[in-house]
Amino acid sequence: MPRITGTYRTTEVGGERVRAFIPYPLPPREPALVVDGDLAALHRDAVGALEQLNVAGTMVPSPGWFIYGFVRKEAVISSQIEGTQATLQDVVLFEATRRTDRPADVEEVCNYVDTLAMVRQELADASGLPLCVRLLCRAHGRLMGGVRGAEKLPGEVRRSQNWIGGSRPGNARFMPPPADVVPEVLGDLERWLHEGDPLPPLVRAGIAHVQFETIHPFLDGNGRIGRLLVVILLERWGLLAAPLLYLSVAFKRHRQEYYDRLGAVRTDGDWEGWTGFFLRCVREAAEDGVSTARRLHTLIGGSRRLLTGHKDATLTAVRLFELLPDHPMVTLQSAAALLDTSSPTAGKTLDVLCRAGVLREVTGRRRDRVYAFQSYLDVLAEDTGVSGSE
Numbered sequence: 001m002p003r004i005t006g007t008y009r010t011t012e013v014g015g016e017r018v019r020a021f022i023p024y025p026l027p028p029r030e031p032a033l034v035v036d037g038d039l040a041a042l043h044r045d046a047v048g049a050l051e052q053l054n055v056a057g058t059m060v061p062s063p064g065w066f067i068y069g070f071v072r073k074e075a076v077i078s079s080q081i082e083g084t085q086a087t088l089q090d091v092v093l094f095e096a097t098r099r100t101d102r103p104a105d106v107e108e109v110c111n112y113v114d115t116l117a118m119v120r121q122e123l124a125d126a127s128g129l130p131l132c133v134r135l136l137c138r139a140h141g142r143l144m145g146g147v148r149g150a151e152k153l154p155g156e157v158r159r160s161q162n163w164i165g166g167s168r169p170g171n172a173r174f175m176p177p178p179a180d181v182v183p184e185v186l187g188d189l190e191r192w193l194h195e196g197d198p199l200p201p202l203v204r205a206g207i208a209h210v211q212f213e214t215i216h217p218f219l220d221g222n223g224r225i226g227r228l229l230v231v232i233l234l235e236r237w238g239l240l241a242a243p244l245l246y247l248s249v250a251f252k253r254h255r256q257e258y259y260d261r262l263g264a265v266r267t268d269g270d271w272e273g274w275t276g277f278f279l280r281c282v283r284e285a286a287e288d289g290v291s292t293a294r295r296l297h298t299l300i301g302g303s304r305r306l307l308t309g310h311k312d313a314t315l316t317a318v319r320l321f322e323l324l325p326d327h328p329m330v331t332l333q334s335a336a337a338l339l340d341t342s343s344p345t346a347g348k349t350l351d352v353l354c355r356a357g358v359l360r361e362v363t364g365r366r367r368d369r370v371y372a373f374q375s376y377l378d379v380l381a382e383d384t385g386v387s388g389s390e
């Protein structure tokens, strides 16, 4: 159903005259978006899948187990959507070794993990920032801070016209709003996030994502901040007990449709089409998460039995094992620190875990060795392979 979702303003960029799009404030109107019929069924299924994911998160003694892996999985895939080459293995390896020569791609993913933690902390802290444009800017500052982002104005809303797709403004797929209106349309979005709205919160989170991508307020990193916004909203609005949904797995699988649906809201006013797509992605990602959680749970149980049944098992070895789900790679130093013990004891403990078939040395070196809970990482790493170019 045709619906006008904004206006165009002709501007000049790099000597070319182009039409930049200025979205109307939310909610979708004339006609209003109504969640009934097929959309209502998709909504019910997506909410049901999120509930299952919440239950899956409580299957293990410490929810940190799944949060560790699932947050990193989301970070890797969300970064890959626009071309970052880092893999989950790279990220976990750098976290374990804390080497200083972190490649830019790995740094971007680690930055995403830090950013999510920072935003959640601000929101949880009574004296922290509320969910607002300033917080999103701060998130952007954290995400883009570091080697590659300096010229991307980390933490700042853009002051120039940008565009999506195409090599120059004239052949761009989409021209976001002119820089001078960005603060105003972002302010509208912020206000709508805090207003009561009769639409279901899950649907609102999807709509907020589109609006954010349409505004494209930053010079880079808009996709990642916009997807992070969804995860944050789902937690704030009570749909997720922890950031366990790695939604980007579905956006990456259906990347062309993802881009087309974002575009169709602007060109055809198709909020219904976007909402259906978004709800299917949430369901798909949540079901994927539940299945991964089940398999990790089984795998952890099996590995624990391997260890406790091993003739050389020690209490310290079991203690280290229980720490592995959120430290799936360790070094001699990190194991000693985690166990609060001496290097020789840590070394013996690592040896036991290797002999029991739980850990594996992955560098093949004699010095600076790294031990991985590889079977666990392999399950987590599914769908996080680098897919090459578009």
Ligand SMILES: Nc1ncnc2c1ncn2[C@@H]1O[C@H](COP(=O)(O)OP(=O)(O)O)[C@@H](O)[C@H]1O
Pocket (backbone or CB within 6 Å): 081, 082, 164, 173, 174, 213, 214, 218, 219, 220, 221, 222, 223, 224, 225, 226, 259, 260, 262, 263
């Ligand atoms: N036609 C479109 N309309 C609005 N947003 C789009 C469109 N196509 C892609 N996008 C969004 O733009 C993002 C890319 O913007 P970018 O600033 O480079 O983000 P990042 O660097 O985090 O990937 C995509 O991930 C997607 O979310």
Ligand SMILES: [Mg+2]
Pocket (backbone or CB within 6 Å): 082, 220, 221, 222
């Ligand atoms: Mg980018």
